[in-house]
Structures are given as C-alpha cells and as structure tokens.
Amino acid sequence: MNPSPPPLECTATPEHFLGMPTVRFLRDYWQKHPLLVRGAYPDFTSPISPDELAGLACEEGTLGRLIVHDAAGDTWNLRTGPFPESAFADLPGRDWTLLVQDVDKWDADVAALLDRFDFLPRWRIDDIMVSFAAPDGSVGAHLDQYDVFLLQGLGQRRWQIDTGPNPSRAFREDVELKLLREFSPSHEWVVQPGDLLYLPPGVPHHGVALEACLTLSVGMRAPSHAELLADLADSLAETLPEHLRYDDADLAPDACDGRIDAAVLRRARAALQTLQEVEDNTLADWFGGFITRYRSAGQIAAPPRPPSPARIEKCLLAGERLHLHPLARCAWRNQARRAILHIDGERFSAGTALARQLARGLPLAVDDYAGLDADDRALVQHLARHGILVLSRP
Numbered sequence: 001m002n003p004s005p006p007p008l009e010c011t012a013t014p015e016h017f018l019g020m021p022t023v024r025f026l027r028d029y030w031q032k033h034p035l036l037v038r039g040a041y042p043d044f045t046s047p048i049s050p051d052e053l054a055g056l057a058c059e060e061g062t063l064g065r066l067i068v069h070d071a072a073g074d075t076w077n078l079r080t081g082p083f084p085e086s087a088f089a090d091l092p093g094r095d096w097t098l099l100v101q102d103v104d105k106w107d108a109d110v111a112a113l114l115d116r117f118d119f120l121p122r123w124r125i126d127d128i129m130v131s132f133a134a135p136d137g138s139v140g141a142h143l144d145q146y147d148v149f150l151l152q153g154l155g156q157r158r159w160q161i162d163t164g165p166n167p168s169r170a171f172r173e174d175v176e177l178k179l180l181r182e183f184s185p186s187h188e189w190v191v192q193p194g195d196l197l198y199l200p201p202g203v204p205h206h207g208v209a210l211e212a213c214l215t216l217s218v219g220m221r222a223p224s225h226a227e228l229l230a231d232l233a234d235s236l237a238e239t240l241p242e243h244l245r246y247d248d249a250d251l252a253p254d255a256c257d258g259r260i261d262a263a264v265l266r267r268a269r270a271a272l273q274t275l276q277e278v279e280d281n282t283l284a285d286w287f288g289g290f291i292t293r294y295r296s297a298g299q300i301a302a303p304p305r306p307p308s309p310a311r312i313e314k315c316l317l318a319g320e321r322l323h324l325h326p327l328a329r330c331a332w333r334n335q336a337r338r339a340i341l342h343i344d345g346e347r348f349s350a351g352t353a354l355a356r357q358l359a360r361g362l363p364l365a366v367d368d369y370a371g372l373d374a375d376d377r378a379l380v381q382h383l384a385r386h387g388i389l390v391l392s393r394p
Contacts, residue, residue: 008163008187009036017041022119031147034161034203036189037196044194046153046214047109050132053214054088056100056107057081061298063101067139067177071095076140076175097137102297104128105326110216113151114361117218122361123291123331126221133157133209141183141206143169146222150197155213159197160185162204180204223294235286236274246271284333288342292329300325300344306385309377313369315391321363322380322389330359343388351376364389
C-alpha cells in the first residue's frame with residue numbers, strides 16, 4: 001500500500017518558517033506535494049506597495065502584464081507593459097490583476113525575501129513576481145511548470161488547488177492566456193498576509209482576490225528537456241570540425257530507390273554519437289553556462305567609472321560591501337583545489353570559499369576581501385570593473 005500523503009497545511013514556528021525543518025520539507029513536499037504554511041512571515045508588511053508596483057510597471061525594461069476579466073461573458077483581456085500611467089486610471093473597480101516579473105531585480109527590499117530560501121541552490125531561483133489584484137481579480141485557473149512559493153503580502157485571497165491523480169491539463173482555446181478548460185478543486189483556503197503557499201510543478205490552482213490584495217511569487221528556474229537538449233546540441237556543434245559529415249562508404253546497390261533503411265539510421269545515429277557521449281567536464285561546463293544565462297532578465301553594463309583596486313579597498317574599509325548585481329546569476333563547481341565559477345554564462349577560476357559566497361548571494365565585506373589570495377582579489381576587481389560586483393553600503 002502507498003503511504004498516505006503528508007498534511008497539506010501547517011503553522012510556522014519561530015525556529016522553522018516552513019513549519020518544519022527544511023530537510024523534512026525537501027524530503028516530503030519539494031516537487032511532491034503542496035503545502036500551506038500559516039504565519040510563515042509573522043506580522044508581515046509587504047516590502048512594496050500597490051502604487052509602487054504600478055509605478056514599476058510603467059518603467060522601461062520591466063515585464064508587466066495587465067489582465068482584465070469580464071465575469072459576465074467570461075472573457076479575458078491581456079495587455080503587456082511597460083504601461084503609460086493613464087492605463088490604471090480607466091480600470092474598473094474589480095476583476096483585474098497587474099503582474100510584474102523580476103521585481104527582485106529592481107527592489108532590494110523585495111530581493112531580501114530570498115534570504116529565507118537559502119536551503120535551495122540560488123541558481124535554481126528565477127525571480128520574485130509581484131501581483132496586485134482588485135477585488136475579484138484573478139488570472140484564471142492554470143498550472144505552472146515550475147515550483148512556486150506564493151506569499152500573501154496584502155489583503156485576503158482565496159486559493160483553490162486540485163490534487164487529484166489525473167487533473168485535466170487541456171487549455172481553453174478562446175483566450176490568449178493558458179487557462180485550464182476544466183478545473184475541479186480538491187482543497188480551498190483563504191490566506192492572510194504572511195501566509196505562504198508552496199505548489200510543486202503541474203498542480204492546477206486558482207487564486208481570487210477577496211479584497212484588494214498583493215501576492216509575491218517566488219518562482220523557480222526549470223528549463224524544459226527540449227530547451228536543455230537544444231542548447232547542449234548547439235554548444236557541442238560549435239566544437240565539431242566542418243569536415244565531419246554524414247558518410248555512407250558502405251552504400252549498397254539496392255539503396256538507389258531512396259528508401260531510408262536500417263543502415264541509413266545506423267549511420268545517422270553514429271553521426272549523433274557526440275551527443276550521447278558527452279564527458280562530465282564538458283557537460284558541467286555547458287550546464288553552468290546555460291543555467292546562469294537562462295531566462296536572463298537583462299544585460300549588465302560596466303559602470304561609467306570602473307572602480308580601481310585602491311578605491312575598492314578604501315570603500316570596503318569605510319564599511320561598504322561588494323555584492324552581485326541584481327541581474328547577475330551565479331553557480332559553481334569543484335575543480336581540483338579551486339572552483340569553476342559561472343556568472344551569466346561566463347566561466348572563471350575562483351577559490352572555493354569565494355565561489356560559494358558569491359553563488360549564495362552573500363556580499364563581500366572588508367574581512368572577506370582581506371582573506372582572499374592574489375588570484376581571487378584580481379577576479380573580484382575584474383568583476384567590479386565590469387559591473388558584476390557592485391559597491392554599496394549595507
């Protein structure tokens with residue numbers, strides 16, 4: 001007999017914001033079962049207000065969407081930003097939602113929420129999307145292909161989910177959004193500010209604002225197998241010499257009728273053998289580059305006045321710290337006595353301690369910098385010159 005699934009609701013404790021040790025969460029819930037955590041963030045106040053979110057949605061470079069639902073006709077209207085300020089003046093009093101992606105890249109207070117998720121690899125976390133919904137606002141019943149943590153920031157929202165064994169995955173064909181054609185909820189909750197709902201990939205869900213409300217969604221990076229395979233194939237193809245071609249020196253006379261037979265497939269499979277025999281180092285190099293540039297939110301520009309080594313030391317001594325640019329993505333792996341550090345698709349050699357600190361998103365203070373060897377200091381200076389590491393006060 002299969003064991004019964006774990007409870008879908010718990011209450012946070014001062015020691016465990018998920019209501020349990022993270023090792024238990026990863027074992028029993030991660031990518032397996034939904035979980036509603038009551039009071040995960042006690043006395044929570046949203047780090048961003050609805051007006052600030054609307055202002056951000058008007059900025060060039062932001063990824064914003066405005067979804068208006070006509071309940072009478074069950075029609076949906078989707079608009080994409082950036083928006084003029086006048087876009088919000090004409091909205092009805094209910095049945096609409098504003099969503100803005102990558103808010104953590106723009107707002108340091110929103111980004112600070114990610115510190116709680118240090119039990120996950122930082123490169124696995126994609127972004128924090130923030131949504132504001134007027135009363136009855138919704139984006140419809142849908143499912144996501146990635147893990148998501150939904151933190152209620154303001155107001156009340158009713159969440160419904162379907163944990164059935166074979167939920168419908170067919171989409172409606174009459175709307176631009178990927179809305180489910182059928183949705184049969186098995187569980188329902190009303191959440192308050194500070195409550196946290198975790199959903200693994202593929203769980204149908206539907207959230208409706210009971211009053212004006214704001215939700216912060218911590219989404220994971222989950223490339224499809226098709227994306228992984230296509231990018232790996234492109235990467236390997238760049239290394240293959242031009243003279244390697246499909247060949248058929250064993251061609252038989254009876255192949256002249258144009259039939260694709262077993263011999264043709266055998267030759268084609270041999271030509272693709274490179275894809276099946278990728279060495280671990282080659283695979284690791286490719287994956288580190290791929291995952292740190294996947295769904296990139298933008299390009300990092302070098303500062304107009306790159307800091308000199310002397311200025312870096314002076315600023316650190318004055319109490320400033322070096323931290324990764326909000327758009328930078330970082331991962332690392334062991335190699336002999338040092339590490340290979342991947343940042344935004346590029347590859348660097350680094351000390352293991354430095355690589356681990358940057359990949360966890362932790363800033364470098366004066367003591368951290370003083371403890372680096374000459375090679376790591378040179379790397380930090382290089383990253384600062386190119387805007388990947390930024391000086392700022394805590």
